[in-house]
Structures are given as structure tokens and as C-alpha cells.
């Protein structure tokens with residue numbers, strides 16, 4: 553089963569929910585700016601699933617995806633962009649390049665998701681990326697990142713998520729308390745016992761919420777919002793986010809921040 557499987561398809565199924573991201577970003581932009589965001593830039597776009605969901609969400613919307621890996625973007629072109637038809641495809645551009653090089657056209661909304669900015673391990677590198685993200689935004693633009701935290705984000709361990717036809721296994725192989733460097737792997741495990749080991753490797757520095765806020769402000773953003781998802785009585789996420797002033801820490805959590813250009 554592992555030899556027949558496609559790691560990008562498994563990743564998208566297990567990790568991403570681009571329609572949810574589009575809904576959340578659109579709602580926040582509308583609340584803060586009183587109009588619809590139309591131009592998206594997706595940094596670290598990978599298979600560009602979000603670019604595709606964005607372009608599908610409104611006929612006026614355009615998307616630019618930026619990634620260093622041409623093979624992953626080619627996969628996304630075959631999976632998402634070509635099947636969407638010429639009209640949708642004409643509103644999506646994928647750029648092979650480094651997210652630290654600002655490029656036009658200016659976006660209403662930019663994002664760097666799946667904690668990808670954690671690949672920048674020094675303040676100077678991360679600030680350079682945030683500066684580039686801001687330079688590529690319209691003056692009313694918003695920049696979204698997601699962040700990972702909680703007690704268990706800073707220890708070694710393995711978490712299995714049953715996806716029905718396979719297990720998505722998240723391994724935190726090594727956390728260095730001195731540097732906050734975190735080495736992680738994604739493995740996929742199948743019912744017949746076969747595996748795709750280390751389908752993806754992440755060599756990160758785990759940045760914390762206050763560090764990210766300070767670096768976004770140092771990079772020139774005027775205001776930073778920290779969002780938290782409301783939960784229901786069972787403690788499950790509701791998809792509704794608010795801006796808390798205090799958050800009690802938990803075992804593991806992820807959430808979004810948005811920075812105003």
C-alpha cells in the first residue's frame with residue numbers, strides 16, 4: 553500500500569483544510585477592512601491547495617504561490633490547477649523562489665502556513681522574511697501565520713492520527729531546550745503494515761507567540777492579532793475565533809496570528 557500511495561495526497565488529506573483557511577482569512581479581512589480581500593499570496597505554498605481554494609472562492613480572486621520546490625508545485629498544478637479549467641488557472645500563478653524575495657503584485661492578504669517560517673532559525677532571518685512578507689502587501693494588507701505551542705510541543709514524542717485508510721504519524725524526534733530547535737517527521741502507516749517513513753522532515757526553531765509578535769512589529773507591521781478558537785462543551789473546536797488577552801496553556805495547541813501592514 554505504501555508503494556502505491558502518493559505522499560502529497562496523503563499530506564493534503566491529513567494536514568490541510570484550505571477551505572477553512574479561506575473562510576477564516578476572508579472573515580478577518582472583511583471585519584478589519586470592510587471589504588473583500590481579492591489578491592492572495594501564499595508563501596511556502598507547496599502543492600498550492602490554498603491558492604486553488606482561494607481562486608475558486610470568488611471569480612474576482614487571484615492567487616500567487618511561492619515555493620522553493622518545483623516538484624511539489626508541479627504536482628499541485630496537475631492536481632488542482634489544470635483540472636480547475638482555464639478561467640480559474642488564469643488567476644493562479646506559481647513562482648519558484650525564496651519567500652524572502654518580495655515580488656509583485658501587492659497582495660491584500662498573504663500567509664505562510666503549516667508553521668513553515670520555523671525554518672528560519674535566527675531573529676535576523678525571520679525578521680528578513682517578515683519584512684519581505686510586508687513589502688509584498690498592499691498598504692491595507694494582512695499577513696497570516698499559524699503557530700504551534702503547548703507543553704507537548706517542546707518534548708519528544710509520537711502522535712498517531714487515524715485517517716481511516718492510513719495513519720498520519722507526527723514524530724517530534726528531538727527538541728533542544730537550549731535553542732528551541734525541533735526536528736520533526738511525518739510518517740504514513742497503512743493497514744497492511746507498510747509505511748512511508750519520513751515522508752516529510754522539518755528542521756525548525758520553535759518560535760513562541762511573544763517572539764513572533766515582537767518580530768512582526770520589528771519588521772514594520774503596525775498591529776498584530778492573536779486568535780484563539782472557541783470550543784464547545786466537549787472541548788472541540790467550533791471554527792469560531794476570538795482575540796483573548798489571556799490564554800491558559802494546554803498540552804498542545806495551534807492557532808493563527810494576523811499582522812496588519
Ligand SMILES: C[S@@+](CC[C@H](N)C(=O)[O-])C[C@H]1O[C@@H](n2cnc3c(N)ncnc32)[C@H](O)[C@@H]1O
Pocket residue numbers: 567568595596597598599618619620621624649650651652665666668671
Ligand atoms: C510544510 S510545507 C507547507 C505546505 C503548505 N503551505 C501547508 O500549509 O501545508 C513547507 C514548504 O516550504 C517550502 N520552503 C522552505 N523554505 C522555503 C523558502 N525559503 N522559500 C520558499 N519556500 C520554501 C518547501 O519547499 C515546502 O514545500
